[in-house]
Amino acid sequence: MQQVFGYSAFRGEQQDIIQTVSAGDDAMVLMPTGGGKSLCYQVPAIARHRAGLGVTLVISPLIALMHDQVGALEELGVHAAFLNSSLTGEEASRVEREMMSGRLVMLYAAPERVTNPRFMGMLTALDERGLLSLVAIDEAHCVSQWGHDFREDYLQLAQLHERFPNVPRVALTATADDHTRADMRERLALTGAREFISSFDRPNIRYAIVEKDEAKKQLIRFLRDEHEGDAGIVYCQSRKKVEETAAWLSSEGISALPYHAGLDADVRRRHQDRFLREDGLVMCATIAFGMGIDKPDVRFVAHLDLPKNIEGYYQETGRAGRDGEAADAWMAYGLADVVNQRRMIDESPAGDEFKKMQRGKLDALLTLAEAHDCRRVRLLAYFGEKSSACGNCDNCLNPPATWDATEAARMALSTVYRFRQHSGLSFGAGHLIDVLRGKVTDKTTQHGHGSLSTFGIGAKWSEQQWRGVIRQLLSLGHLQSEGEYNTLVLTDSARAVLKGEVPVLLREHRETPKGSGRTRRSSTSSGGRSTSAPIKLDADGDQRFAALRAWRSEVAREHNLPAYIVFNDATLAQMAQQAPSTLDELSGISGVGAKKLEAYGREILRVLESAAG
Incomplete structure (x- = not known):
């Protein structure tokens, strides 16, 4: 070692x-x-x-x-x-x-x-x-x-x-x-x-999950407020969405590349090499990208669509902050995500036992997303690990308000029941919300749903609140979606909710707060890329750190390697802080082994001495 x-x-x-x-x-x-x-x-x-x-x-x-x-x-x-x-x-x-x-x-x-x-x-x-x-x-x-x-x-x-x-x-x-x-x-x-x-805890990662409300605008606000100039990964469910998101981010002035299995192998390799070797690139990708990516300075992982399960979410978010420095795992999700993931499970050719297991895994992820207590406690509990509130997730930093949605849940289930009773048909979430809120549309008129006893009984709640109610009912298994049009039907467990035997408590929808408790690093180069050290340095130390990074970039280009393989930022920062003046002193820096000391030692000492002058 x-x-x-x-x-x-x-x-x-x-x-x-x-x-x-x-x-x-x-x-x-x-x-x-x-x-x-x-x-x-x-x-x-x-x-x-x-x-x-x-x-x-x-x-x-x-x-x-x-x-x-x-x-x-x-x-x-x-x-x-x-x-x-x-x-x-x-x-x-x-x-x-x-x-x-x-x-x-x-x-x-x-x-x-x-x-x-x-x-x-x-x-x-x-x-x-x-x-x-x-x-x-x-x-x-x-x-x-x-x-x-x-x-x-x-x-x-x-x-x-x-x-x-x-x-x-x-x-x-x-x-x-x-x-x-x-x-x-x-x-x-x-x-x-x-x-x-080992413990599954990654204390340097801050978890935040927001309800979708113009998700692309939410993403750009997150990037500009928290991660301007940082390297990161944005995961999307479909190849089409990957390419659209990469193009949109580029049009907004953020360096972004697409990555998915449908791209030519040379394009994928080229994009991956750029991501590993360049500073500040954002990779928009399907889950085809990521396993085994060793880039240590990925400062954020964002999900624009709900993953399939907690294992996938944890594995993907774990690609942020491998260097141990502060990083973010941010996700936006909505009702459509829940419906799509359930449909994919239901329509898969797998056996019933496998489908049941996958539904359970999806439900666990939805429970994490809908939670109003500590994200980290719930995440670690999934892997059988006990913990206490972390103080570093969105719920800990900005505790959400909750509301008793039991009455609303009973209204929604009752209306789904009346759809089938009235015409023998089932309908999707959008139409259900229109009926609950008393909105007259071509469809409500066509099917005579304006005459239902539940028409308009939920007018006091917003469309956003109703989407949360339906999402929760789907995640708890009281509703399920069916067929090509994702129509909603009751399950056996809905009876207990309709009788008022099962309470439904939901988090209140709110705008994503600007800045979530973490100060964005502000030290950037003229190109806008973050160049600050992972530890606090004085002015001379910052100068030495910048000189070491410039030297490392030259070496990386000569050797055709990502810069972090030469030395990571933590090692360079320790050199800048301690300013060793001999090879023996340099050998005491973490990450400087015998071969690297022999190959680079004298050059590093020269760089440190020049920076001091």
């Missing part, structure tokens, strides 16, 4: 995990994004290679992750490589020769390549010579059909245990509920593995 990575201390359960895996035992590791999962297999891989035990195979689903991690390891002086479709035949052959020689410390490959018969034959030959040291399975939740990112290729990875029973394995993920963990154990044949579950 100290010699290679430049870290003098472990974080959380890292030491116990690393000792377990280094000793040759299997492990299952659940650790939040940014918690240091990679070190849990990289340190054992280096230790076991130095002990003559050969190559560690790292199974990863994404090319971008392989490229970044291999680049970072090579910068540290650790011999690593990847095998994927980005290589030419000659390049792949060279990597395979390095693997078979045992000289590689780590080889990254995708699951479909690993289970290919030819590659499996090479692993067998390597194992027979005692040179297959360790297998690390990253993003291991992909093996579970209950998880948010199921990938069929992962199901074949159990054969690694069958073929190489004496090779230790470590499976790692950032999110997995009880069902997903059980699947990981069974499908990866890890029943005897030690399980390590």
